[in-house]
Amino acid sequence: MASKKGVRITITVECTECRTNTNKRSNGVSRYTTSKNRRNTTGRLEIKKFCPHCNAHTVHKEIK
Template sequence: MAKSINRPKVTLACPECKERNYITTKHRVNQRERIEFKKYCPRCREHTLHKETR
């Protein structure tokens, strides 16, 4: 199955320690602004709000 051009890969980074921990995809048409998820950061050893990086 071919990959969709409307779902680019984005990297999520922890704003506290600046480590890039997760890679995910997002739908380009439906999610135009940067996405944020509450994920576990192994360096901080707690759940923090991870934001999309460029």
């Protein structure tokens, strides 16, 4: 019996500002894990979340 893959997958989103911003509060990159529906959201996910390193709400993009 073949196992059925679920529609929801777990993804990681990473802060886009941390890579280029030199005036950060602390070193590092903010990463969050979340899930997305593979059928409804086929492209890469972009969410605005709080980054503790930038100390602001920034855009977090899905990474591999």
